[in-house]
Amino acid sequence: MFTGIITAVGHIKNAQAKGDGLHLTIETPAHYLEDVVLGDSIAIQGACMTATQLDGNTFSFDISRESLNKTVGLDQVGPVNLEKALRLNDRLGGHLVSGHVDGVGKVAHFSEVAQDTYGSWLLQIEAPKELAPFLAYKGSIVVNGVSLTVNKTTDTHTSCLVDINIIPHTLENTTLGHLKQGDVVNLEVDLIARYVARMLETQVK
Template identity: 85%
Template sequence: MFTGIITAIGQIKSAQTKGDGLHLIIEVPSGYLDDVALGDSIAIQGACMTATQFDGNTFALDISRESLNKTVGLDKVGPVNLEKALRLNDRLGGHLVSGHVDGVGEVAHFAPVAQDSYGSWLLRIEAPKELAPFLAYKGSIVVNGVSLTVNKTEESANACIVDINLIPHTLQSTTLGNLKQGDAVNLEVDLIARYVARMLETQAK
């Protein structure tokens, strides 16, 4: 489990073919791996992965074709959001996050909020239509591993439009500040919403 609070920005240094998937080498800030052991889970751009090897300030992981087909941003070099797995005595600063990507959305708009001297930005995402039942005003959503609050939802014929306000700290402490219109992003809906929807679906049968 995770919280959606990014603990570091890493860098995919290499992505080499391994079977039908990839073998990734990720560089992290000095000391970041001091409390991480082989087999531990680390969320990368919101996707839970297993650390399989360490070498100084880098760790390796193997990612399957199934995971590559369901995510974005894990198949080439570049910066990535990182979060270590939640411990039972940790603070839950964001919300309960499984690290299982539910769908890939597209950035429809990303720009500073007009008349906002604080420096916040409006992020508008077109989420897959099937995620609409799990997205609600003031509810939670994970975007590339970051726990965020939904400020507005609107359904179109083919998508669910989600508006999110990003404060300067989030822009500086995650990779979200690098987004641009048209970019694809990993999305995970609220875990509790998913179970509530399943319970209601079962009762309706």
């Protein structure tokens, strides 16, 4: 389990073919891996992966073709959001996050809020239509591993537009500041909403 509070920005150093998937090596900030052991889970761009090799400030993991098909940003060199798995005595600063990507969305709009002297930005994500029932005003959504609050939802025939306010701290300490219109992102809906929807579905049947 995770919280969606990014603890570091790492960098994919290389991505080598392995079977039908990839073997990735990620460089992290100094001392980030001091409490990590082989087999630990680390969320990378919101996707939970298992550390299979540790070497100083780098760790490696294998990613399957299925995971590559369901996510973005894990198949090439570049910056990635990192979060270590939640401990039972940790603060839950964001919300309960499983690290299982539910779908891929597209950035429809991303710009600074003109009338906001604080410097916040409006991020609008075009989420897949099937995720719409799990997205609600003031609910939670994970974008590339970052726990964020939904400010507005607009349903269309083919998708659900989600408006999110991004504060300067989040832009500076995650990879979200690199986003631009047209980019694709990993999305995870609220865990509790997913189970509530499933319970309601079975009751109707």
